[in-house]
Amino acid sequence: MSAIKIIKASNTIITMDPAKPRAEAVAFDSETGVILAVGDFKDLCTKFPDVHTDDVTTVKVLMPGFIDPHNHPVSSGATTQPPAYWIAPYVTRETNGKKEYPYKTWPLVEDFFRTINGDEKIPHDQPLIFNGLDRMLQGAPELRRDTLDNYFPDRPVLVLDNSGHAAYFNTKLIEGNPDTFPDKKPIGNPTGGSFGTYTAEDQKDDNKLVVGESNGRAYETPAIMSVLNKAQLGLAIPNALRSAALWYALMAKNGITMTSEHTYGANMLEYYVALAKAPHSPLRVGLYHMSTDTSGEPGDKLEYPSDSPGLEARLWKQGIKLWADGSPWVGNLAASFPYQDSKTVNDAQIPRDPGGTKNLNYTPAQLDAILDKYVWMGWQFAFHCNGDVALDVVLDAYQRALVRYGRLGTDHRWRVEHCGACRGDQFARAAGLGIMISLPPFQFIYWGDLLDGEIFSPEIGSQWVRAGDAVRAGARVSFHNDGSVSPPKPLLNIQMMVTRRPTSPKGKVHGPEQAVTLHDALMAHTMNAAYHLRRDHDLGSITVGKLADFVALSDDPYNVHPEFISELEVNGTWSNGKRIDPDAFVSNFPDDSTSPTKPHPHLAVFRRCC
Missing domain, CATH: 2.30.40.10 (Urease, subunit C, domain 1)
Known part of the structure; x- marks a missing residue:
């Protein structure tokens, strides 16, 4: 042959x-x-x-x-595939040929918690991870440690918010991690993250609560990643490589051949190398190193193991990842507009006031210092921005750095990620600076009906994910799914950005002026996405x-x-x-989760996404 x-x-x-x-x-x-x-x-x-x-x-x-230029394959696999539980409201299962949504509402999630807690097959000392709780879509409250203790009094439990920006955990988990929670109190807030604690007001409602102790909440990646210690993590995710391989396979079955890891830490390298080397490996992966990583220097070049030559075309370090603000689904995006006074917002316990600059993760001086540290190394930057205030601050910082280092007009391809609440004039400014825009159709797909009038006012919510404005501004626009925040479905992204009709029984079109042509939508998951990852020369x-x-x-x-x-x-x-x-690829990583396992101390699985 x-x-x-x-x-x-x-x-x-x-x-x-x-x-x-x-x-x-x-x-x-x-x-x-x-x-x-x-x-x-x-x-x-x-x-x-x-x-x-x-x-x-x-x-x-x-x-x-198809190319998904903003994802989190290893962490998504670890926190959605067995033995973790994926409880997002869009997760489906087939029962007698009928599609069901077993976690569509908070009462259904509560029932599932009770079922799992009563399962005697699960060892009581095994930490359980649930990923995908969505306060807006499921009508869930913001969980606290005492709330989770009602469902899991004896098992250590971690519940990850679907946004990736918050985590909730119970007393048993806190007691098992005295390094982070000595005497049940957080050791302090890490840079870029924070822990919740009980207040005097909480104690008034329940005198058993101790002021200053952890209330079972962590916000943003640096805090979330320290909630479980290494031993707990190894017990909770005994076969992280197989979990990641299952996510790789899911992406491949949806037509994806290249993606990124947008929360890369140096302690994840061995996992990505193993996945890249395996027969039938379906994905090329560009790595964006977290600026907050403590396991390695974000500015360092990728060092491949000596027994893994030729991996550069399948696995490479692309840039530095930063976060300007939080998420619209937990109320910590930096925006200029308020939330609605609605049942959805109130049930989710979201503050209604505009977040503004108080929800920024960095001051302008801190942004300048981070850009100054890495710009001369030639790395691409990728900045998470959900709110319009956040994008203004990031574009200001980008412009200062581009001018300071003579990079205006060069092929730098610095990026902004998500930008769901951002405006056409901001996209025009970004395009003028040579900034790439990667948009999240999933924010519109799953939240679109609520965004328009229920979460935000119609003039804001109907325009969410302004793909039409971004294309008209002359920007190179890509689309992404952002790991486990949504299923990796490029064809669904393409459909929704062409039709502007979310997947819901209402079937209402929102912001038709923000629709794009089919050609532009296909470009967003092919050529433009390759351009964002600097692989347009060969893919x-x-x-x-x-x-x-x-x-x-x-x-x-x-x-x-x-x-x-x-x-x-x-x-x-x-x-x-x-x-x-894809199935042959997964078979490279046998399911040994029922046999004695070793902790996986090298995997930082918890991420911050949309």
Whole structure:
């Protein structure tokens, strides 16, 4: 058999290359993974006469593999796959052929807590992790330690907020981690994070509560990551590699061939190396090092193990990650506008006042100091911003640094992430500075109906995730799913940004002026996403000389009604010219969770996301 392979599309190949937008076939070298020719099938057969029938694969529609440029694969796998419990309201299960949402409401989550607590098969000393509690969508209160003690009086439990910006835990967990909670009191707030404590007001309501002790709340990554100690973490997630592999496979089954780790710490390297080296590894991963990482110096270059040559094309360090503010779902975004006085907001115990600058994680001077530290090293920056106030502050800091270091007008590709509440004039300013904008369709998909009039006023909420404004501003826009904050579904993202109709029974269109064309939506998960990750030179389109990363679809997205784009089937992916078997990839990491396990002291699994 020849090393040269041909994929023929019975319908079409959508290349995302403006010089040749459509084709019938693509030829590539299966050993190097390089695309050799794109065009008509007969022409390719003539050009490569040694290609035999066995070297030809036929699909219906072929595209460049989808790219999610902002994700958290290892932490998402660790906190959503067994033995962790994924309790997000959008999680589904099939029962007798019917789709159900077992965690759609807070009472359903409460019932699940009681069921798990009563399961005698689970050792009582095993910490339990629940991920995905959403106060807005499920109508849940902001949990406290005494609340969780009612459900889990004897088991250590950690509940991660779906936003990734908060965590809730019970007394048993606190007692098992005296390093962080000596005498049940937090040792102090880490930089960029904080712990909640009981106040005198709390004690008035319950005289058993002790002022100054942890109330079972942690906010932002530095605090959340220290809630579990290493021993507890090893017991809670006994096979983190398999959990991560399951998330990789989930992404691949949704057509994704490249992504990022946007909360990378040096202690995660061995995991990403193992995943990259495994046969049928489906993803290329660019790493964004947390500026707050204490396990290694964020500015250092990636050092590959000596027994892992040639990994640079599949795993590389891309930049530095920072957070300007928090999340709209927990009330700590830096915004200029208030929340509504509504049942959803009040039940979630969200402060109504505009967060403004008080919700910023850094002062302008701190931002300048961080940028000064790393800009000369050439790293790309990626800044989490949800609120409009946060984006103004970040753009100010970016502009100061670009001017200070003579980088204005250069190909720096500094990024801002999310920007759900941000405006068109801000996007125009960002584009003028050469700033990349990565938007979160999931914020609109799952919260869109609530955002418009229930969480925020209609003039704010209906416009959430202003993709239309961003494209009109001339920005290079990408879309992302942000790890476990939402399922990794590029086709759903594309559909929703074209239709502006969230997935809910109401089916209402919100902010139709913020819709984008199908072409722009596809670009956001292919060429633009590759550009954001600095891989547009070899990925993002089906072009001669680039690498053969593909996704096969059941039909042409241009030939289906926009409302049904997400129902297209992903019929397979290729990475570097090799067809991926996601299940075979997962089998590289056997399920040994029932056997004696060792703690995983090197994995910082808890993350801050949207």
